[in-house]
Amino acid sequence: CATDIEIIRHGVPAMIDGDLPFNRGFTPGHEYMGTIVKLGPTVDEFQVGDRVTVEVHAGCGRCQRCREGMYTSCLNYGYRAKGHRANGFSTDGGFAEYAVNNINTLAHIPDEMSDAEATLIVTAGTAMYGLDVMGGVIAGEGVVVIGPGPIGLMGVGVAKALGAQPVILTGTRDQRLEMGKRLGADMVVNVGREDPVEAVQRITGGKGVQYVLECSGAPNALNEAARMVNRGGRICLAAFPAEPVPVDLAYLVRNNIYVFGIRGEGKSATHRAAALMAQKRFDARLIHTHTFPLADVPTAIRYARERIEDAIKVVVQIRET
Numbered sequence: 001c002a003t004d005i006e007i008i009r010h011g012v013p014a015m016i017d018g019d020l021p022f023n024r025g026f027t028p029g030h031e032y033m034g035t036i037v038k039l040g041p042t043v044d045e046f047q048v049g050d051r052v053t054v055e056v057h058a059g060c061g062r063c064q065r066c067r068e069g070m071y072t073s074c075l076n077y078g079y080r081a082k083g084h085r086a087n088g089f090s091t092d093g094g095f096a097e098y099a100v101n102n103i104n105t106l107a108h109i110p111d112e113m114s115d116a117e118a119t120l121i122v123t124a125g126t127a128m129y130g131l132d133v134m135g136g137v138i139a140g141e142g143v144v145v146i147g148p149g150p151i152g153l154m155g156v157g158v159a160k161a162l163g164a165q166p167v168i169l170t171g172t173r174d175q176r177l178e179m180g181k182r183l184g185a186d187m188v189v190n191v192g193r194e195d196p197v198e199a200v201q202r203i204t205g206g207k208g209v210q211y212v213l214e215c216s217g218a219p220n221a222l223n224e225a226a227r228m229v230n231r232g233g234r235i236c237l238a239a240f241p242a243e244p245v246p247v248d249l250a251y252l253v254r255n256n257i258y259v260f261g262i263r264g265e266g267k268s269a270t271h272r273a274a275a276l277m278a279q280k281r282f283d284a285r286l287i288h289t290h291t292f293p294l295a296d297v298p299t300a301i302r303y304a305r306e307r308i309e310d311a312i313k314v315v316v317q318i319r320e321t
Helices: 002-010 121-134 150-161 174-182 196-203 221-226 249-254 269-278 294-306
Strands: 032-035 051-054 106-108 143-146 167-171 187-190 209-214 229-237 258-261 288-293 313-317
Touching (some): 106 269, 121 150, 121 229, 143 150, 150 174, 150 209, 150 269, 167 196, 174 187, 209 221, 221 249, 294 313
Parallel strands (some): 143 167, 143 209, 167 187, 209 229, 229 258, 288 313
Antiparallel strands (some): 032 051, 051 106
16 A cells, blocks of 8 residues: 555654654554464454454544544544554554454455455445445445545445446546446546546536545645535545645535545445455456565565556565465
């Protein structure tokens, strides 16, 4: 994940109060799967040998947000002494042969799903959280996805599986946009050749859409998204802009547009995304472009960082199979 690169470079994105995110001995990696080799004495939900995927966040379980099921917004985020853990963020992650996890972060992997595909469940779960849980997207609503990165492409697949119509993907790379079509996008817009707002208005007959999933972090993306949705529309921000961005707040207020951000999955969205993937409602495997052994993690990170060979999701294989 690109977030791993940011953690290695700078620490946790959108730095928050709490314990230091890592030190020289820190193990990153927060989108991973594995096979259970040992259980705690009270664990009966899983068995040794089970294949599981791992959510990033395990909230403290006692703050207001955790009691609401919003453990990604845990008020004790980063404070391990109070029970919070974020795999690969505030506690060691998955770039290792073994990792210790809270059972609240685990989800069973269907037998028919490969290990590599299972590493994509959390990415799809993040899109599910933004579209389904927080966004309330229902069948028949129009959705625009801005940015054909991993979350954006999974957002296309999830939106289509939820019944969204039309699903429009915008971006700058034709190859990524074509992949979006294979994942279910009804229309794609190359923003290098066409104004995205005008394109969305043209496609929708001037009505706009009900929902925008913003996955690019581009400086003007929010203002453009506001002009893609109709009155009362919703905008989900799922990317970190590199710098502060100016926003036309008056336009948002006048048009009763709802804007919210997400940081990872939540409310068991990962489990529902896994179910959609197991049902082959969309083919998440399309975004898995490269695989490297654990010994080549630096190369894997370089491929992801520099987008070598148009790398999208780069998988690190811990052990040979």
